[in-house]
Amino acid sequence: MSTRQLKLGALTMGVGGPGRHNLWLDPELPADASVNIDWYIDIARQAEAALFDLIFIVDSQFITPGSPPHYLNRLEPLTLLSALAVSTRHIGLVGTLTTSYNEPFNVARRLASLDLISKGRAGWNVVTSGDAGTAGNYGRDEHYDYDTRYGRAREHVQVVQGLWQSWEDDAFVRDRASGRYFDPAKLHALNHKGEHFSVVGPLNLQRSPQGQPVIFQAGDSEQGRELGAAIADVVFTHAPSLEQGQAFYREIKERALRQGRDPEQVLVLPGAEVFVGDSDEQARELERHYHAADHxxxxxxxxxxxxxxxxxxxxxxxxxxxxxxxxxxxxxxxxxxxxxxxxxxxxxxxxxxxxxxxxRQLRPGAFVGSAETVAAKMSEWFEARAVDGFNIYIGHPGQFRRFTEEVVPLLQERGVYRREYPGSTLRENLGLRIPRNLR
Amino acid sequence: MSTRQLKLGALTMGVGGPGRHNLWLDPELPADASVNIDWYIDIARQAEAALFDLIFIVDSQFITPGSPPHYLNRLEPLTLLSALAVSTRHIGLVGTLTTSYNEPFNVARRLASLDLISKGRAGWNVVTSGDAGTAGNYGRDEHYDYDTRYGRAREHVQVVQGLWQSWEDDAFVRDRASGRYFDPAKLHALNHKGEHFSVVGPLNLQRSPQGQPVIFQAGDSEQGRELGAAIADVVFTHAPSLEQGQAFYREIKERALRQGRDPEQVLVLPGAEVFVGDSDEQARELERHYHAADHxxxxxxxxxxxxxxxxxxxxxxxxxxxxxxxxxxxxxxxxxxxxxxxxxxxxxxxxxxxxxxxxRQLRPGAFVGSAETVAAKMSEWFEARAVDGFNIYIGHPGQFRRFTEEVVPLLQERGVYRREYPGSTLRENLGLRIPRNLR
Structure with a gap:
């Protein structure tokens, strides 16, 4: 048996995202879940009890009256995650921030702060914003064109990672006997001047126990894949079938290799819908019932x-x-x-x-069946290298409970999933190396 | 006796701000306090146990090797406050965000999120950034000129407050029986087009129990005072003496009146340094000792x-x-x-x-003496309407403990300070009305 282990994320749909307009009708779900911090804390703790690697907060900044319920009224991801940071101890905290409408200096600070508050558990889901209407909330008549969006994204991440290296690991001496607080030789300005951004630095924050936050990226287009292979520690995607998953997995790892990266240090984590029933037939019935009610x-x-x-x-x-x-x-x-x-x-x-x-068939891979069936299928995908793990869509509370209580123990029995957290930081749990720092 | 009550804020110096370069030498203070979330939680809970209205987080985004220790390495205010929100129940959470280098839409979202997470305890300290070097971290060669900074600030706050009114209070129906989640007629776009900002809206967040976050503003110049009188719920200032405090207090209330506001709804809260000793002489000795060690x-x-x-x-x-x-x-x-x-x-x-x-004499008002002396002097300033309360500088941990344990009970005995929190939101505790919403 390989020591390679399945990774699990929890992606919350709140009261209902795309394709889940009526999720909030489930009486087990607080009808204000998308702005209810107590509910989020409860979900994060459930996921942590099941040894999940991370909770994953998606985002949007543009609404119309027709937007799905979760979009209309949702907490800003990093503000939310900081509250979760002090309410949990192990689980990773991954927040979505767009490179199109945030200053790199602010992004670097906020994520580095979350990383310190959580003692090394922060992650950044890098997006460029898809909804054209977002531009109007940021003083622009139109969204950036495609090339500009991706050009900005790549440079933005480079600036942010550069700012995260402002301080060497041993820069803060804090020696009361000598009165020496820090070593000025270990503080480095960035002095970045690029096509899209110009940032002098340095950042006013030390590094966290995991060195710097973990980078997540989604993007199905050619440019999206290339960006993911270039900058992402974890690629978030949709894998409608085992075969499509394998093809995407191979492609991302090959792209990473071509860019001079270690392919094992770029993880592929597609979204997954799960319906667990007492039998396969009951699970399929549940899926039909929820979908019909939903839409x-x-x-x-x-x-x-x-x-x-x-x-x-x-x-x-x-x-x-x-x-x-x-x-x-x-x-x-x-x-x-x-x-x-x-x-x-x-x-x-x-x-x-x-x-x-x-x-409606362009959904993420759905894992529908008894707990045994779901665990077997997930193991199969994992062992066939279609995935390194799954970002589980958290919809109906009862379904998530069944996943953590019934499927997770079977994944453990199969030897593909941990029985305890291997480390204390998100990087350690994901098996990712700490990025080198300036020396 | 009037029912008017003294307000108290806690302004943390972390490991040492301006004039406090060597605060971190105090062995009672964690040497990494400015990035230590456990220390911040401890301070917030101490302040809450003493029924403080709020904790106040100052900020800066520009450092040089000569910056005070607290500047070099500090958590981003709102990320920090969100962690404090779920670690406390009553105390207000006031964070500094600059209008010069943040998009109004992002500011509105982050503060509204903090306001919901804290169940109505958020405040925004509006600043325009003083250090010229900050500009270099945001793609600008130079800082905005003075008029532009203040023009932007005023319009920025107007946009943010407009976005906070995107949803009427009863917009979210959430009626499972009828399947009706919200009332589209109670969702309002902003469609702001101004000199500095253009923001369509609406914001994707409902209002909090306090309606919207409380606005704090500091600014000693003519434009700063006028801005404060126009937009602030609370004006933060320095009052070196009782007489100067009274003059400033009168002026702010008169300016507010001239702008058509109720002067009682604009509070004046200067910073205050406190040194408490067993006797007045011992307190003066302590002050001299700390200042000498400090600088x-x-x-x-x-x-x-x-x-x-x-x-x-x-x-x-x-x-x-x-x-x-x-x-x-x-x-x-x-x-x-x-x-x-x-x-x-x-x-x-x-x-x-x-x-x-x-x-070095241009410090905030210092309250130095035995607990009795400090309580008497604070009461005097309050009753003479030089202040509505104080933002206490939290420096040496032993001093803050003495303030909460020895001075606070004396203020209560004098009838100028609460014995329990009057409400559950920051607005209620400060005696501020909930801003009207669209109807």
């Missing part, structure tokens, strides 16, 4: 528009061929999901109604 | 330069007349302290050495 066609149509920059599809005839205007948008845009949908609509001659229905 | 002339000279934009005064002859170059700087700059120092240097014909020594 009116009207909501699905509205959300379908999200992949097209919140395009209003209600203006079209549902059973006519897929609208030409939307095809045109997908061709010229950077929305990978829109491209994928329209490719299929064209090749299969789908109507709008059919395309909306088909798009 | 070499070299450090004082370096810090003196801070009021002149970190001008290097070590290049001048100490006993020659005050340098003409520095006089010129003060004349053309917006540094109130520099102006005050140079006015005095000119009128009294001071040498540089004498000016440095004189500047």
């Amino acid at each position: 009116s066609f009207e909501q699905a149509l509205l959300e379908f528009g999200r992949s097209f920059g919140w395009h209003d599809f209600s203006q079209y005839e549902l059973d006519a061929p897929f609208p030409a205007q939307a095809l045109e948008f997908a061709r010229s845009s950077f929305f990978t999901v829109a491209k994928r949908i329209t490719d299929r609509a064209v090749s299969e001659g789908l109507s709008l109604r059919q395309a909306v229905q088909a798009s | 070499s002339f070299e450090q004082a000279l370096l810090e003196f330069g801070r009021s002149f934009g970190w001008h290097d005064f070590s290049q001048y002859e100490l006993d020659a007349p005050f340098p003409a170059q520095a006089l010129e700087f003060a004349r053309s700059s917006f540094f109130t302290v520099a102006k005050r120092i140079t006015d005095r240097a000119v009128s009294e014909g001071l040498s540089l050495r004498q000016a440095v020594q004189a500047s």
